[in-house]
Amino acid sequence: MNVLALHSVEHAYLGRSVLKGIELSVGTSEIVALVGPSGCGKSTLAQVAAGLLEPKSGRIERQYRRHAMIFQDPSLLPWATAAGNIAFGLRLARLPRRQRAARVAEAAALAELEPGDLGKYPVELSGGMRQRVAIARALAVRPDFIYFDEPFTALDVALRRRMQDLVIATCADAGLAGLFITHDLHEAARIAHRVAVLDTYGAGVLGDRPLPGRPGSRSEAQVQDWVGAALSRDPLFRHIHDVDERQIA
Amino acid sequence: MTARLKPPLATRLAERAGRVLEFLWSGWAGLAALFLLAAVWQAGHEAYGPFILTSPQATVAAVWQLAGDSSAWAVAGLTLQRALTGFVLVGGIGVSLGLVAGYSPATMRLAQPLITVLMGVPPIAWIVLAMIWFGGSDATVRTVILVSALPVVFLGAAQGIATRDRGLDRMAQAFGAGPLRRFLTVGLRQTTTTLFPALVLALGTAFKVAVMAELLANAGGIGGALADARINLDIATALAWVLIAVVLLIAVEYTLVHPVKGEIDRWRRAAQPWGVKR
Ligand SMILES: Nc1ncnc2c1ncn2[C@@H]1O[C@H](COP(=O)(O)OP(=O)(O)OP(=O)(O)O)[C@@H](O)[C@H]1O
């Protein structure tokens, strides 16, 4: 069964077409990585799928109960403490104050945040901790679907790996479904069950490839091999490292 | 693990007490500046004599004398009332209009030239008009405060919304917030950066304009008392009233505006290096 399905979705910004003929589905407890070169419309696709943008045409079926979203920059409220930020989604969901505290503590523990850090403001936290707070904020609403929009691109390699492991533990292993947008094929190969490739000009999803095994169970060598094989032999991935900002104009 | 969003009450009270003490401590610098001003004043007094400039001491004595006079309290109270109601009026109208303009670029483009016109008209012209319309009443003073301070409050609120972090809006939307809740939870809060300086400025304008309008419209209050002092060539009383107006402004600013700002800007302090806080 699909928890998210996009059928011939089209989107345009002020008349300029960005997405066309998008067919994409995400199954129950499945994490799909969406890769594609910069500016091809990945973020737009996620926002359309999540309902933040109205598609120009097409049909979107959402079977999940509740989604959460993790963005490239943590998007934390600077005036609220880490705990206040984690509680943000709960506040919007009008969860009573009493239950909020327990849920915040639970989510913070999942994201491996120290209780001592919960009283700090975002300016007092490191980049990695801020992204943890963003992850905890998403987990706190107990979503069954999570949209990730290149959440770890700004982090250094070691930190990114730890964050990926965190996502594998809290989402993939916990049976959550998700759409993980990235332009790092290696990241996709670690986290996802399946990798889909978006066309360089947003004209449809070119195709997808299943990944062997479960996300947490792949060894580093397996991941490397898969990425190496995909880049050298699979025509689907030929263009994903194309970078041409001029196309944007 | 005990689940708490906030530290225990005792800790929070201690933190708040700490902030108040820090605030009072920072008052030393202000006091030093005031004494410097008094010294310059005294020098002026010694150079030009008591008929041009009474000494700070004599002025304070005049204030003291006024303080013992209940009718003087009524005079000061009248100006305070007018300045505050005018301030509340301009705050309410300016903030609501500014928020609308911040969200709607079309309104902003329409409002911008009007603001320029409003700022170009000297307050004295408004006083004349308001006197003709309302005579020497509270309404005259409030009207002049409103038109004089409206541009700065309006722009403060509009800028705050227009320069908000759109990423936060998008985030709130992703967590299911509609337009109204987005405004209440993330939009409004971001205006404080530009709105608070604007409100402080507007409060100062309210007091200055209130006294000026009272004087010119012969509407009583501190302005009226200043007019009387001028007729009697009573420099000491005139300066005493000026001092009282300044003290009223400072009192309102530190009891009304700064505590609110301190609460709202708590996170900003967390970003400051330790030395800057003192
Ligand atoms: N709000 C907007 N208004 C107009 N055009 C936009 C807007 N947001 C994005 N675009 C354009 O839509 C295209 C796709 O943008 P999008 O952000 O979806 O790309 P992306 O694949 O997420 O890129 P990246 O990998 O760099 O994040 C780009 O050409 C961009 O210029």
Ligand SMILES: [Mg+2]
């Ligand atoms: Mg993007």
